[in-house]
Amino acid sequence: MNTDPRPTLSQSDDMDPARAAALDVTLGRAVQTQAGDVLPPFYHQAYFWSPAPAEVLGRDGHPRVGGIIPDMGLQRRMWAGGRLTFHSPLRAGIRAKKTTTCETSQRKEGRTGPLGFVTLRHDIEQAGQLCVTEWQDLVYRQDADPTSVKPTAPSAPNDAETEDAVSFSTTQLFRYSAVTFNGHRIHYDLPYARQIEGYEGLVVHGPLLAQLLMLKALRELGPLEAFSFRATSPLMDFERAVLCRRGRDLWVRGPDGRQCMTAQA
Template identity: 60%
Template sequence: MSDPVQTLTDVIDPARARAMQATLGHDPQIEKGDPLPPFFHQLYFWDPQAPAKLGRDGHPKVGRVIPDMGLPRRMWAGGQLEFEAPVLAGLPAKRISYVEKTAHKEGRSGPLGFVTMRHETWQDGKRCIAEWQDLVYREDPRPGAKPAPPEAPTDEDVAEPVSFDTTMLFRYSALTFNGHRIHYDLPYAQQVEGYDGLVVHGPLLAQYAMLLAERQLGRLTRFAFRATAPLMHFETAEVCWKSDGTIWLRGPDGRQCLTGTAA
């Protein structure tokens, strides 16, 4: 097993969880001792860095925790979570992080760097969540180079519309202490990273997917997801569920933005 690269401690503040519920349009009601909804642990274990220690994209510079893959653009490409015990609001917890693996590959759009981080969330001596986070690094966009996204299925059993705006993206960035400029700096997102607008956070899309899966299945034990195309802040999408445990997010033009499985 690899050695930890970082250990962070935090108190699972109920007020932050309630702020997330409000951001999602839900009744803010989490109190001390309540179990967090799935994926709400993303709101905790901040690692704030001084401006001099940030990269051009607003993330902490690579090489300290995450290896430097020699490529400038970062995306959270997907992940897998195993929910072993509830994380309870109002109590101290810790997150231990490991570099699971790294790789370089050649993609259709140029060289790619892959990093898989493993995070373990512990509380009261128990491992509550084991999580694998897949990051991909790539070159700056080439003019006119936009790969065709996959087409989303249309055979879902449940579909729920979700929409986003700049306020929601700002609030989610603040709650997760995510400084990535593609989520709030429109000129940077368009002119440097080549997007059509502000990018909706991949983990925010996964959050909606997990909450829908929980409503269908009850408490989750496992969730895996993969981001397949970006969604812009001005777009309305649908979170889709099928009874075999598959879930996806369909953009307004039918493209698949995220796919996942739940149990």
């Protein structure tokens, strides 16, 4: 009997290869995933959808909080980062189960007002074996104050061993939202992103940047046992960026030299 008082959610998915193939195309990969193929790290983002009717969505397109994520009275949601442990490869076309637990949730006072911090843990099993453990860090905050001074983003290092330039289109952001069933309007609704959340343009998904860094690490370092990442500054759809690596440290550098994400493989 489960005596853990923390909220949990269990989902199963047949891991349709067509879903992974759609993500391949979205990411510009030449391969097309087939049944039985090993899925690249983080491809589970394309699975375990949680469709919810429109009447239970919040204004941002995400399901309203109050279920597994407690309602702390804060409107704006951001995926701040995450950590992953890869125990065994996931394969396309084989049914898998994901169990999500709300590990921590707390509200604190920050310099710019109240903040809500939530950490979700996802355990993904396939064929009776634990394959992936992921910790997803979310931050909730109040609406942006248009009169406030925006914080200065940290500067990215300039000593990378390898660099890959990347750019994004609104079509790619829409496709990534669709294949990962991410309804957050900051990625496809420009008036909402600008007028409600205070961004200069559409926001490139944090998980999309993390996915690209993981694929870079996979190409250059080999199979991953663990990966962690932290978003440090939002990247807009009209900005070119550079994926950087030095040893097992990776980061995303914006066009003005700011650091948008840090990671370690």
